[in-house]
Amino acid sequence: MGRKLSPEEQPWCIDKVSGKVLINKGVENVCIDKSTICFIDGFNSKLYYRGYSIEDLAQNSTYEEVVYLLLYDKLPTKRELTDFSGWMREERDIPREVDELLCRIPVDVEPMEVLRTAVSYLGNLDPGRYDTSREGMFRKTIRLVAKMPTIIAHWYRIRSRQDVICPDPRLNHAENFLYMMHGTKPDQLSARAMDVSYILLAEHEMNASAFTALVIASTLSDYYSAIVGAIGALRGPLHGYANVAAMRQFEEIGSPENVEKWFKENILTGKKRVMGAGHRVYKTYDPRAKIFREYARQFAEKTGGKVKDYYEIARRLEELVMSQLCETRNICTNVDFWSGIVYHAMGIPIDLYCTLFAASRTIGWSAHILEYIADNRIIRPRLYYDGEVDREYIPIENR
Ligand SMILES: CC(C)(COP(=O)(O)OP(=O)(O)OC[C@H]1O[C@@H](n2cnc3c(N)ncnc32)[C@H](O)[C@@H]1OP(=O)(O)O)[C@@H](O)C(=O)NCCC(=O)NCCS
Numbered sequence: 147m148g149r150k151l152s153p154e155e156q157p158w159c160i161d162k163v164s165g166k167v168l169i170n171k172g173v174e175n176v177c178i179d180k181s182t183i184c185f186i187d188g189f190n191s192k193l194y195y196r197g198y199s200i201e202d203l204a205q206n207s208t209y210e211e212v213v214y215l216l217l218y219d220k221l222p223t224k225r226e227l228t229d230f231s232g233w234m235r236e237e238r239d240i241p242r243e244v245d246e247l248l249c250r251i252p253v254d255v256e257p258m259e260v261l262r263t264a265v266s267y268l269g270n271l272d273p274g275r276y277d278t279s280r281e282g283m284f285r286k287t288i289r290l291v292a293k294m295p296t297i298i299a300h301w302y303r304i305r306s307r308q309d310v311i312c313p314d315p316r317l318n319h320a321e322n323f324l325y326m327m328h329g330t331k332p333d334q335l336s337a338r339a340m341d342v343s344y345i346l347l348a349e350h351e352m353n354a355s356a357f358t359a360l361v362i363a364s365t366l367s368d369y370y371s372a373i374v375g376a377i378g379a380l381r382g383p384l385h386g387y388a389n390v391a392a393m394r395q396f397e398e399i400g401s402p403e404n405v406e407k408w409f410k411e412n413i414l415t416g417k418k419r420v421m422g423a424g425h426r427v428y429k430t431y432d433p434r435a436k437i438f439r440e441y442a443r444q445f446a447e448k449t450g451g452k453v454k455d456y457y458e459i460a461r462r463l464e465e466l467v468m469s470q471l472c473e474t475r476n477i478c479t480n481v482d483f484w485s486g487i488v489y490h491a492m493g494i495p496i497d498l499y500c501t502l503f504a505a506s507r508t509i510g511w512s513a514h515i516l517e518y519i520a521d522n523r524i525i526r527p528r529l530y531y532d533g534e535v536d537r538e539y540i541p542i543e544n545r
Contacts, residue, residue, distance in 0.1 A: 388480075425478070
């Protein structure tokens with residue numbers, strides 16, 4: 147028999163005020179550093195990138211402008227934006243070797259896993275991969291932010307046995323992505339909705355994937371490893387993959403008339419969680435969801451058919467969530483509840499939704515890596531040891 151440790155033997159786990167063992171399960175409400183990148187006011191439905199409200203950015207800016215803002219901590223002048231967008235456009239092509247790799251991946255592999263593999267390989271092929279200067283880090287960031295949509299679109303075309311489409315430098319980031327997916331220039335609503343989607347998902351403070359990126363970067367590992375790790379974290383349904391799960395949930399519900407019954411049988415009984423609802427930080431409505439919801443409404447009105455059905459299912463389900471979970475338990479619908487309907491209206495297959503999230507968020511991860519390593523300290527939390535020590539070691543023949 148061994149013996150259990152007392153809390154006094156692990157004083158780092160004891161709260162100085164209460165004198166009790168303090169465990170922040172899920173690292174809830176732990177501030178790991180100072181930052182000037184993003185602020186979420188989860189009680190008042192507010193989100194700011196570098197001090198600018200998400201509503202202003204979604205209304206007035208483009209993704210290119212937001213990428214610049216997140217990287218350089220200022221809005222670009224016209225001239226700066228033109229140069230910067232030009233740089234992003236020049237970086238869109240992916241090496242032939244990456245396309246060849248994509249051709250070898252089985253078509254039924256989850257797109258997030260494909261993206262993880264392709265980004266890792268892209269890192270192997272980057273001649274500047276070990277350049278850790280600030281300029282080198284900026285260059286790698288732009289390289290990856292620009293290339294990620296190309297990887298996704300090429301994977302989509304390769305797995306559906308269609309020719310890949312090269313980026314068109316005349317189009318902006320969002321338009322070009324839709325063009326590489328479908329081979330036609332998007333209509334105005336789709337182009338703007340995709341641009342806004344990129345903006346809304348560009349950054350979100352110290353979530354699980356950003357934290358993963360920082361844990362990796364804080365060991366002074368390389369940039370691509372940090373991003374690959376972040377992609378892995380985003381892939382879970384409690385995080386970015388919730389946009390896929392939310393859409394599958396609408397499919398499972400099937401029609402607007404089934405919403406109430408489905409909610410009673412699955413949610414009120416505690417059998418399932420509403421995918422696209424609840425948040426560690428937002429205790430009220432997610433401001434990004436409001437913006438996506440409006441685009442979903444516009445698409446439903448314009449397109450009708452299946453999009454309208456999904457919109458109606460989501461609208462009814464949201465009503466139930468808001469009246470029965472949000473008011474009493476602060477579980478309100480979030481960004482992933484609505485984004486999928488917008489993507490569906492733009493002809494994007496459901497299983498790709500999370501890759502769109504990753505492509506948008508790469509700038510946020512990169513901004514955090516840059517900020518953190520400028521004043522780096524390895525991230526190394528503790529666990530409260532609840533096992534035994536001093537157990538007697540019995541030789542294998544006597545066990
Ligand atoms: C996002 C999420 C992981 C946050 O988790 P968290 O802050 O750790 O909250 P917990 O998992 O501890 O949940 C707290 C309580 O709320 C409930 N809850 C949380 N989200 C819920 C949801 N979407 N539907 C129903 N109940 C939910 C939990 O069952 C738990 O109930 P209990 O106290 O009776 O056990 C969680 O809300 C979730 O799983 N949401 C669905 C997935 C999703 O949309 N993710 C994207 C987030 S942007």
